[in-house]
Amino acid sequence: HGEVDLCATGAPGTASCRPRGSFAWTQRCRSGSMQSNKRQRREEAVPVPVAVPPFVANEYTGWRCSREEAAVGVERVDASQMTPQSFFERYVSQRKPVVLTGVSEGLHEKWTDDYLHRTAGDACVRVEVRPSATSEFGAHSKHTTMRLDQFMDRLIAGEELLYLTTEATRFDAQGRLAVVSSPLTQLLADITLRPSLMGKLVPSAVNTWFGRSAHGSSSGLHHDWHDNLYSLLRGRKRFELYAPCESEKLYPHGCLVRIHPNGRICYEGSPSRADGADSRDTARVAALDVEVADQELAAAEAAVAAGEKGAKKRRRAAETALDKAMDASLGSDAIAPSGGDEDGDVSDEEAEGEDDGDDGSFCGKDDFEDSDDEASASADGLEDEGMDDSVVPPHFSRVDKTRLADFPLYADAVGTHADVQAGEMLYLPAGWWHEVTSWSEGSEGGLKSGTHLALNWWFAPPDTSSFDAPYSSDLWERDYAHWVRGVLPKLNGLT
Numbered sequence: 001h002g003e004v005d006l007c008a009t010g011a012p013g014t015a016s017c018r019p020r021g022s023f024a025w026t027q028r029c030r031s032g033s034m035q036s037n038k039r040q041r042r043e044e045a046v047p048v049p050v051a052v053p054p055f056v057a058n059e060y061t062g063w064r065c066s067r068e069e070a071a072v073g074v075e076r077v078d079a080s081q082m083t084p085q086s087f088f089e090r091y092v093s094q095r096k097p098v099v100l101t102g103v104s105e106g107l108h109e110k111w112t113d114d115y116l117h118r119t120a121g122d123a124c125v126r127v128e129v130r131p132s133a134t135s136e137f138g139a140h141s142k143h144t145t146m147r148l149d150q151f152m153d154r155l156i157a158g159e160e161l162l163y164l165t166t167e168a169t170r171f172d173a174q175g176r177l178a179v180v181s182s183p184l185t186q187l188l189a190d191i192t193l194r195p196s197l198m199g200k201l202v203p204s205a206v207n208t209w210f211g212r213s214a215h216g217s218s219s220g221l222h223h224d225w226h227d228n229l230y231s232l233l234r235g236r237k238r239f240e241l242y243a244p245c246e247s248e249k250l251y252p253h254g255c256l257v258r259i260h261p262n263g264r265i266c267y268e269g270s271p272s273r274a275d276g277a278d279s280r281d282t283a284r285v286a287a288l289d290v291e292v293a294d295q296e297l298a299a300a301e302a303a304v305a306a307g308e309k310g311a312k313k314r315r316r317a318a319e320t321a322l323d324k325a326m327d328a329s330l331g332s333d334a335i336a337p338s339g340g341d342e343d344g345d346v347s348d349e350e351a352e353g354e355d356d357g358d359d360g361s362f363c364g365k366d367d368f369e370d371s372d373d374e375a376s377a378s379a380d381g382l383e384d385e386g387m388d389d390s391v392v393p394p395h396f397s398r399v400d401k402t403r404l405a406d407f408p409l410y411a412d413a414v415g416t417h418a419d420v421q422a423g424e425m426l427y428l429p430a431g432w433w434h435e436v437t438s439w440s441e442g443s444e445g446g447l448k449s450g451t452h453l454a455l456n457w458w459f460a461p462p463d464t465s466s467f468d469a470p471y472s473s474d475l476w477e478r479d480y481a482h483w484v485r486g487v488l489p490k491l492n493g494l495t
Contacts, residue, residue, distance in 0.1 A: 062095025121149030123183035235452025244431035254394020263431030
């Protein structure tokens with residue numbers, strides 16, 4: 001291995017992947033802190049070359065572009081010519097990005113400024129704020145909260161430092177990161193939660209991305225944890241793309257440990273299966289299985305007491321199902337299905353807040369002026385994860401293109417690009433690195449706000465090549481069924 005550093009020149013307090021056994025590697029990878037301010041200043045001034053860590057298990061087997069293909073960009077296909085099965089076989093199972101044209105999804109025409117104001121203007125939203133028009137959104141942005149109509153008015157007035165992202169930072173009542181967040185909770189009637197093109201992939205979240213940039217704003221280079229179906233409603237975007245197998249050349253902030261065959265990336269301290277599940281997910285879903293089985297047994301016993309026909313058979317089946325669910329939960333160390341701290345449990349402080357009538361909203365009346373209690377509350381029953389804006393996530397790249405000499409491996413990374421226009425979609429498999437540059441629309445089509453707007457779906461990454469059974473486990477399908485049963489009806493009550 002050559003003497004080059006994957007993680008040198010990084011920000012203080014982030015892990016650096018140095019050779020195993022070295023004191024520096026142990027201190028920074030385990031504690032995430034610098035050994036001393038003196039050492040920090042020395043490393044910031046002069047990047048320290050170290051060996052490429054030999055312990056990253058790069059098992060990726062999916063598609064990657066050749067240098068010849070890189071300049072051409074990813075393939076573009078007419079969505080109307082694809083069936084769910086052909087799409088899965090050609091792109092999803094191959095882990096191959098593709099731009100879908102001819103999309104007749106329709107929201108790019110329906111979601112005008114007037115419609116969004118009228119339908120969801122009083123929704124409380126979490127907004128990224130970048131320090132200047134040349135700064136990137138993403139890893140280094142701060143966040144604030146405001147009403148959607150206030151956010152939109154500031155965009156229309158020409159402000160380019162704000163960016164609305166609904167990426168979940170809070171847990172729902174069943175302990176998962178929110179599948180849908182404000183303002184999409186107010187727009188649920190417009191959204192297809194499981195697009196037919198994605199076949200049997202299970203959705204993890206639906207998000208919207210809303211901003212303004214006349215000259216192009218960047219997301220920063222990073223990867224996501226899920227398969228992404230990205231629908232552009234306004235503006236245009238360019239995605240700079242790198243396959244998961246290029247991760248070591250992109251200097252992530254976290255310490256790489258494993259890249260699964262399907263591209264799912266794991267960092268030290270955060271192991272997961274190829275489908276994205278970790279021990280907390282399996283425990284949480286097992287606990288929900290027990291809860292549902294217990295409810296069914298109670299209903300069956302009530303049916304027996306009422307003398308209903310077939311009730312005794314139903315009770316026997318319910319008892320068997322409960323025994324099975326309890327055995328599974330014991331095997332998974334199940335925890336209570338109500339999220340909050342790092343184990344998914346609600347903290348004492350949060351529980352006290354609920355007892356006091358706290359609705360779990362993250363946007364109170366003190367967050368902005370001229371708003372009443374009803375308008376300022378998101379009312380979606382979510383618990384805040386308590387994210388720290390000062391901590392750079394592990395899945396963001398350290399590469400600074402103004403100092404490429406400090407990142408020598410980056411020159412060997414093979415990347416490509418995808419250009420997406422309004423009315424088109426991009427499919428991007430989990431683990432694919434991307435930097436998104438966004439440009440606003442002009443005044444065409446009667447939309448004078450000059451904004452860019454997108455909607456995307458995240459799906460649990462499949463870990464098989466079977467269209468009929470894309471996952472080796474039914475965990476995510478069970479989890480989604482619990483969400484539909486226990487959370488979605490409450491969200492629909494908000495619309």
